[in-house]
Amino acid sequence: MEFLHTSNDPSLPIDSIRVNWYYRPKDIQRKVTDTRVLFASMHSDSCPLASVRGKCFISHRSEVKDVDEYRKQRDSFYFEKMFDRYIHRYYDVIPTTMVRNVPEKVRKVLVERWKYLLVEPQRAKELCSQMKECKRCSGYCATYEILNKNPFIYFKKISLLPFL
Numbered sequence: 001m002e003f004l005h006t007s008n009d010p011s012l013p014i015d016s017i018r019v020n021w022y023y024r025p026k027d028i029q030r031k032v033t034d035t036r037v038l039f040a041s042m043h044s045d046s047c048p049l050a051s052v053r054g055k056c057f058i059s060h061r062s063e064v065k066d067v068d069e070y071r072k073q074r075d076s077f078y079f080e081k082m083f084d085r086y087i088h089r090y091y092d093v094i095p096t097t098m099v100r101n102v103p104e105k106v107r108k109v110l111v112e113r114w115k116y117l118l119v120e121p122q123r124a125k126e127l128c129s130q131m132k133e134c135k136r137c138s139g140y141c142a143t144y145e146i147l148n149k150n151p152f153i154y155f156k157k158i159s160l161l162p163f164l
Contacts, residue, residue, distance in 0.1 A: 001017060001018065001019055001020075002017065002018040003016075003017055004016045004017060004018060004046060014049065015048065015049060016046050016047060016048050016049060017046070017047055017049060017052065018044055018045070018046050018047075019044060019045060019047060020040070020041065020043070020044045021041045021043040021044065021045065022038040022039065022040055022041065022058060022077070022079060023038065023039045023041060023083055023085075024038060024039075025037060025039065028083050028085075034071075036070070036071050036076065036077050036078060037077070037078065037079070037080075038058060038077045038078070038079045039079060039081050039082065039083040039090070040079045040081070040082040040083070040093055041082060041083055041084070041085060042082070042084065043085060054075065055075065056075040056076070056077060057073070057075060057076045057077070058076075058077045058078065058079065059076075059077075059078050059079075060078065060079060060080070060093065060095060060116065061078045061079065061080040062094075062095055062098065063078075063095075064078050079093065080092065080093060081093060082118050090121060091118040091119060091120065091121065092118070092119050092120070092121055092122075092123065092124040093116050093117070093118055094116065094117050094119060094124045094127065094128060095115065095116055095117075096110040096111045096114050096115060096116065096117055097111055098127075098128045099111075099117065099127050099128060100127070100128055100129060100130055101126060101127050101128070101129050101130065102127070
């Protein structure tokens with residue numbers, strides 16, 4: 001969320017606000033029984049202050065200690081996934097503090113620069129597991145997914161997408 005001044009002049013009053021969009025499951029044709037689940041997005045808009053109807057609290061699922069208690073709080077929602085509205089794809093959102101299976105230098109930079117990472121579905125478990133070590137040198141050992149295609153074997157490295 002960002003408050004915007006009239007004509008981008010800090011000496012003038014605030015007249016609008018930039019907000020990120022979150023989608024309810026029904027807005028993107030998903031069926032979820034929990035009414036407090038949202039899907040994050042990379043989309044944001046500037047809206048006039050007069051259009052703001054109220055305030056709500058949105059947290060990542062890992063930041064919610066007791067989901068039942070959290071649901072009882074008024075206007076409180078949580079998310080675990082991000083929806084890309086242009087290509088209609090879902091990504092898992094994981095806090096950078098939970099990432100373990102990367103070199104320590106990479107992990108440090110991730111934690112310093114970003115709060116969350118977007119990863120392809122089912123990749124979060126691998127990134128959050130204990131770091132894979134080389135049996136020979138005890139250093140980090142990159143994980144490759146082997147794709148068997150005749151007559152060649154292709155390797156596909158796991159990619160990380162930062163999310164603010």
